[in-house]
Amino acid sequence: MREITDFDAIVIGSGISGGWAAKELTERGLKTLVLEAGGPVDPQTDYVEHVQPWQMPFRGMGDRKKIVADYPIQRECYACDEVGHKFFVKDKENPYTTPDDAPFRFFRGRQVGGRSITWGRQVYRWSDLDFEANAKDGHGNDWPIRYQDLAPWYSHVERFIGICGAKEGLSQLPDGEFLPAMPMTVVEQDARPKILKAFSGERVMTIGRAAILTKNHNGRLACHYCGPCERGCITHSYFTSLGSTLPAAQASGRLTLRPHSVVAEVLYDPTTTRARGVRVVDSNTMQDIEFTARVVFLCASTIESVRLLLNSRSSAFPEGLANSSGLLGRYVMDHHYGSGASGAVRGFTDRRTTGRRPNGIYIARFRNVKSQHPDFLRGYGMQGGSGRGGWGRGGSMPGYGPAFKQSLIEDLGPWSLSASGWGETLPHADNRITLDPTVKDKWGVPAAHIDVRWRDNEKAMDKDMQTAMAEMLDAAGCSDIRQHGSNNPPGHCIHEMGGARMSKTRETGVLNGNNQAWDVMNLFVTDGACMASCACQNPSITYMAITARAAKYAVDAMKRNEL
Amino acid sequence: MHVPKLLFEATLNPFPDTFRERNRRHMERRDMLKALGAAGALALVPGEAAAAWARVARGLRPIVGLTEAQLALVSAVADTIIPRTDTPGAVDVNVGAFVDIIVSENYGEAERTSFTAGLDAIDADAKANGGVGVVGLALSARGAVIERIEAASDRRTEPQRTYWRLKGLVVHGYFTSERVMKEVLKVQVIPGEYSGDAPHQPKSAPSGQGARSHA
Numbered sequence: 001m002r003e004i005t006d007f008d009a010i011v012i013g014s015g016i017s018g019g020w021a022a023k024e025l026t027e028r029g030l031k032t033l034v035l036e037a038g039g040p041v042d043p044q045t046d047y048v049e050h051v052q053p054w055q056m057p058f059r060g061m062g063d064r065k066k067i068v069a070d071y072p073i074q075r076e077c078y079a080c081d082e083v084g085h086k087f088f089v090k091d092k093e094n095p096y097t098t099p100d101d102a103p104f105r106f107f108r109g110r111q112v113g114g115r116s117i118t119w120g121r122q123v124y125r126w127s128d129l130d131f132e133a134n135a136k137d138g139h140g141n142d143w144p145i146r147y148q149d150l151a152p153w154y155s156h157v158e159r160f161i162g163i164c165g166a167k168e169g170l171s172q173l174p175d176g177e178f179l180p181a182m183p184m185t186v187v188e189q190d191a192r193p194k195i196l197k198a199f200s201g202e203r204v205m206t207i208g209r210a211a212i213l214t215k216n217h218n219g220r221l222a223c224h225y226c227g228p229c230e231r232g233c234i235t236h237s238y239f240t241s242l243g244s245t246l247p248a249a250q251a252s253g254r255l256t257l258r259p260h261s262v263v264a265e266v267l268y269d270p271t272t273t274r275a276r277g278v279r280v281v282d283s284n285t286m287q288d289i290e291f292t293a294r295v296v297f298l299c300a301s302t303i304e305s306v307r308l309l310l311n312s313r314s315s316a317f318p319e320g321l322a323n324s325s326g327l328l329g330r331y332v333m334d335h336h337y338g339s340g341a342s343g344a345v346r347g348f349t350d351r352r353t354t355g356r357r358p359n360g361i362y363i364a365r366f367r368n369v370k371s372q373h374p375d376f377l378r379g380y381g382m383q384g385g386s387g388r389g390g391w392g393r394g395g396s397m398p399g400y401g402p403a404f405k406q407s408l409i410e411d412l413g414p415w416s417l418s419a420s421g422w423g424e425t426l427p428h429a430d431n432r433i434t435l436d437p438t439v440k441d442k443w444g445v446p447a448a449h450i451d452v453r454w455r456d457n458e459k460a461m462d463k464d465m466q467t468a469m470a471e472m473l474d475a476a477g478c479s480d481i482r483q484h485g486s487n488n489p490p491g492h493c494i495h496e497m498g499g500a501r502m503s504k505t506r507e508t509g510v511l512n513g514n515n516q517a518w519d520v521m522n523l524f525v526t527d528g529a530c531m532a533s534c535a536c537q538n539p540s541i542t543y544m545a546i547t548a549r550a551a552k553y554a555v556d557a558m559k560r561n562e563l
Numbered sequence: 564m565h566v567p568k569l570l571f572e573a574t575l576n577p578f579p580d581t582f583r584e585r586n587r588r589h590m591e592r593r594d595m596l597k598a599l600g601a602a603g604a605l606a607l608v609p610g611e612a613a614a615a616w617a618r619v620a621r622g623l624r625p626i627v628g629l630t631e632a633q634l635a636l637v638s639a640v641a642d643t644i645i646p647r648t649d650t651p652g653a654v655d656v657n658v659g660a661f662v663d664i665i666v667s668e669n670y671g672e673a674e675r676t677s678f679t680a681g682l683d684a685i686d687a688d689a690k691a692n693g694g695v696g697v698v699g700l701a702l703s704a705r706g707a708v709i710e711r712i713e714a715a716s717d718r719r720t721e722p723q724r725t726y727w728r729l730k731g732l733v734v735h736g737y738f739t740s741e742r743v744m745k746e747v748l749k750v751q752v753i754p755g756e757y758s759g760d761a762p763h764q765p766k767s768a769p770s771g772q773g774a775r776s777h778a
Binding site: 050052053054055057058059060061062063064065182183184185186188189223224225226349350351352353354355356357391392394395396398399400401402404405406408409410411412 | 643644645646648650661664665668669670671706709713727730731732734735736738739740741744747748750751752753754755756757758759760761762763764765
């Protein structure tokens with residue numbers, strides 16, 4: 001039997017964006033091939049969220065020799081731990097380069113489900129404060145879309161995947177289609193009104209909005225609060241493409257999913273001026289295979305999608321496919337994050353949490369919403385939480401003997417409350433991805449060369465995150481307030497965006513308002529590469545909404561015989 | 564050209580039935596959670612650590628681990644920090660072997676050398692102050708050694724540096740042991756629900772050694 005190589009649509013990538021492209025395209029009638037560079041994942045045997053520390057040889061401290069050897073970069077991600085490193089790439093097989101003075105962390109997961117298995121699950125809609133920001137302050141280009149273009153698609157996505165949260169009625173952080181919110185801790189409940197009052201209602205601390213089910217939804221079970229979502233979830237209670245969109249695509253009967261398929265280039269036909277298909281390196285056989293389709297959706301993740309376009313060269317596009325603007329690879333962003341403050345909370349010693357809430361609190365953006373801050377443009381949201389130390393505080397706590405032991409078992413320790421900022425980065429032309437001239441990955445694809453740097457606006461915002469959070473903790477009545485600055489290099493937040501931005505005109509970007517390449521009508525890029533600015537919200541829900549919207553546009557255009 | 568075997572069915576094994584059938588099958592949440600508990604223990608076998616644990620299980624030591632004297636020191640300190648009471652002590656759950664494994668298999672060579680030298684510094688400190696090493700001291704005298712080291716505000720010079728690293732390992736090794744997680748902490752792997760405001764009544768702590776730790 002010969003493998004079928006011609007389809008209506010090809011989707012490159014099976015993660016958050018690729019899964020949505022697969023679901024929407026198949027449900028709208030297209031025979032769709034999803035190509036995934038990594039291998040299959042079987043939740044029954046591969047997910048490890050219920051493995052307890054005593055079942056791990058290093059009790060959760062990690063098999064460091066192995067992790068240092070195989071995951072020297074990936075290990076800096078919190079989720080790349082003793083049992084979770086299997087969901088990250090091996091660095092040697094997947095090289096990338098940076099200038100010596102511009103470190104960048106590129107955390108990747110190549111497997112069916114992509115990084116949707118390990119993602120942070122926080123979901124926040126963008127607003128017109130975000131879509132209009134570039135036009136208003138002149139950094140970057142104007143977005144070709146506004147909130148009203150995306151709002152119905154946010155709803156479409158949220159209703160399907162199930163997200164929990166509390167409605168707040170904030171213009172800068174629109175409410176969504178929420179399942180019941182997870183509870184705040186008693187300490188968070190106490191702090192919220194105090195912070196509201198101290199800052200004239202402008203600083204709103206709400207429970208995190210998360211793609212985690214608080215009740216059974218669409219055939220998936222409610223969260224059972226075991227804790228470490230990033231290791232997988234046997235009940236599919238948080239959203240993964242593997243447990244949600246891909247099964248829906250499969251149910252359509254029109255999905256073919258092909259793991260171990262490293263896409264090396266998108267093939268361009270100069271006579272039709274369309275993408276003809278893709279060249280794949282089968283990672284098992286190392287042989288090239290071509291697949292063809294009427295439409296190609298590039299959902300390989302920001303840097304991978306840009307790298308793939310840069311590597312798709314032809315006489316028509318010597319500098320990379322769909323790059324007549326010369327802007328492919330430019331205006332790359334990530335959130336600068338991690339600066340904030342923590343404080344000790346007096347009292348509440350007779351209260352505790354039970355179960356492990358895989359979610360925290362969120363403080364909606366309050367800077368540059370109503371008035372302009374003197375030191376920086378744009379703004380940040382803050383994420384954090386509260387808790388008691390439990391036995392974990394014992395390693396640095398003085399004492400010994402029966403009382404020390406009893407204290408660690410019974411007392412839980414004082415409450416603490418903390419949060420850190422996730423800040424918007426300005427789009428900058430020199431924050432750029434190119435192809436490394438010599439380094440190639442295991443499959444012969446040129447490595448990305450990533451040159452992205454924090455600049456003055458980000459640094460000024462980082463300072464404000466610390467002082468603003470300290471003020472809020474003070475208002476909440478905390479003591480022993482400590483500010484913390486972040487040294488995280490770009491990429492560390494894993495919110496990389498841009499490089500093939502959407503634009504109003506073909507000269508100012510790579511994609512039009514429907515994520516369609518200006519130069520290649522049947523090529524769509526719907527992952528983070530399409531973003532023209534990065535706002536401060538966690539971006540995945542926006543990728544999902546943009547992908548679903550672009551898929552409908554593509555199918556409608558095919559029906560009109562435009563594609 | 565061959566058709567690769569790893570197409571959809573093999574990949575999405577969690578759904579051997581179709582998605583639609585799965586939607587119809589409303590499994591009782593209770594039953595699901597029960598089943599999960601049974602399936603919770605998954606085999607994880609990094610080679611070197613597994614081999615090291617196997618040696619410990621046979622009464623042998625990791626190849627590049629602590630010396631007998633260092634292990635005795637570690638166990639003596641661990642037993643003083645977390646003694647047996649109505650619940651197991653550090654020695655009962657083999658915290659010494661855990662420290663041995665971490666030092667042997669997890670630490671790099673420079674770290675290991677620095678740690679073992681630090682252990683010797685702890686012992687030298689005891690000898691300088693009481694004439695005997697930690698292992699030879701009575702329980703109360705061991706406590707005095709710990710109090711003296713913990714009273715030093717600089718935790719980055721020896722012997723404090725290694726002492727605090729060791730204390731961290733002792734606490735971690737004790738509370739992540741199977742017996743302590745199951746019998747003492749009674750950790751629920753699958754709580755099933757979450758509360759951010761549940762009652763908590765600590766038992767009154769016994770008086771005696773180390774009571775100042777409540778400060």
